[in-house]
Amino acid sequence: MTFPSRDELIDFVYDEARLIDEGRFEEWLDLWTPDGIYWMPLDPDAENPKLVTALMHEDDYLRRLRVERLKGARTFSQKPRSRCHHVLQRPFIDEIDREVGTCVTTTPFHYVESRLDEQFLLAATARHELVLVNGEIRIKLKRIDLLNPEAAFGNIQLFL
């Protein structure tokens, strides 16, 4: 089994954002390892994400809960729905270990979320820790560092 090329790794990061923007959340859920974590720190210096409040720190169950909730008839904050839009800088490939089958990328991006007449912009950087599982690239960790995590926000309802 050959390790993905740089282009394939970079394409994966772009494709992941595209699935979110197109609302293809079921396909998005399949991109993760079973123990994969989606983490958006509130305190960027926190060493143990579990002992300090995070904005998000979601395992498979919590990601699935979010996606399932979006389908509900009484999901009031999503009647009407939010839409989102990512603009990614080309991902940096920071580490590749072809022996173990792991890769780390860093991707600065802008994220726009919109609902009714409102729209807001967030600047952030995503760190993907990717692993090869049965020949497929999977996400073990996606860490999103907002430019301003300490700022006061209204509802942020989708995935960055």
Place this chain on the structure above:
Amino acid sequence: MSRYTANPAAVQALVRPTEVHRDVYVDDEIFDLEMKHLFANTWVFVGHDSQTPNPGDYFTTEIGRQPIVMIRHQDGEIHVLYNRCAHKGTKLVIDRTGNTGKFFRCPYHAWTYKTDGTRLGMPLRKGYDGTGLEKSVSGNDMARVGAVRNYRGFVFARLAHEGPDFESFFGESLSSIDNMVDRSPEGRLEIAGPPLRYMHRCNWKMLVENQTDTCHPMVAHESSAGTAVRIWEESNPAEDAPKPMAIQVIAPFMSSYEFFEEMGIRTWPNGHGHTGVHHSIHSDYSAIPGYFDQMTAAYGEERARAILDENRHNTVYFPNIMVKGPIQQLRIFIPLAADKTLVESYIYRLVGAPDMLLERTAMYNRLINAPTSIVGHDDLEMYERAQEGLMSDGLEWVNVQRLYAEGEDFDDIAIENGTTERQMRNQFNAWAKYMTVSMDDGGAMPEAGA
């Protein structure tokens, strides 16, 4: 047009026994009067003393609209000062937290003050010789708030120089803070990280009322808590499988009306009250290994059991904080405008207790109260819809009638059915009182140094 200023009767008329006029939520003049009177006359939470552990450590915040700095002086005492140089008005510090050393030095003209606010000096002092500066307010100390109290680490201040003392304002409601602190085997809490900060386009009182609104969770949170329960059940867990921490945190939001009715509500004078007299959504969390032993070693078994058997849900300290004793959380509802409120949610570590308790607390904060929380999303949706709906001229009154009994006396401590709106009525009773108590003489804002 001034309808309410210096008109206490008009303000009081907004609160009836079973309903309140929408102006308490939407009217800009009422909001200004809240800032001037209500937030000056009451004891308002400032911060926790572990946010400023060392001499010179400060924390900047607001009480109502007043820029405030909480600072630890060289002798270890916490002081609460107006964050303004006595000279030209410049804020002395603007970082959220920091250390100013042995004194404040104004960045504009280098006037200096000790960390208890006492005037130190300024460059070219001889330029003031013979000018009478010492007789001017500018030649004196930084302005101090009317009164400060550090209660078991929780620092409160009253801006007004006259008013109820701390004990008579809070009375027996302090038992909720006591229980939260007693849950540490060392009787001590420490702040755990920065607060969540969540902007709400609604009036601050909607959030305070929501804290004891027990008829909304199973309705507004069906999409989050209901789905959480369904996914868990569909995974076919074994009968005796331990529920994951996240399920334990979210699932109780789907508890039945009977559960909330039976959990009870207690109200205290001056607008304070709490849900969860007999049990609460925090009652059925798994025991954390080792914790009870630590508590028994610290307090003896009987006392340890009594502390941990208390599972109060939300305690409202009027006017604008809520405390959750069993999970060491404090939320402050900071009024910014009639239709704008900043909610900050803090968590604390039980000093001497296992980390897993803090892990559950941090999880609760993030899953329920973050701007990224699916539970919070539906709450905010309701508040913002209410704020917009209240602009309707079709109806002008908001109902707080549930389980009302004629002749309610809010000076009595009462325990009632957990779905009563008595605590909301209690808050409005206190609101009318502290809005108007200083109105006749034209205002409650203290003179600096008075």
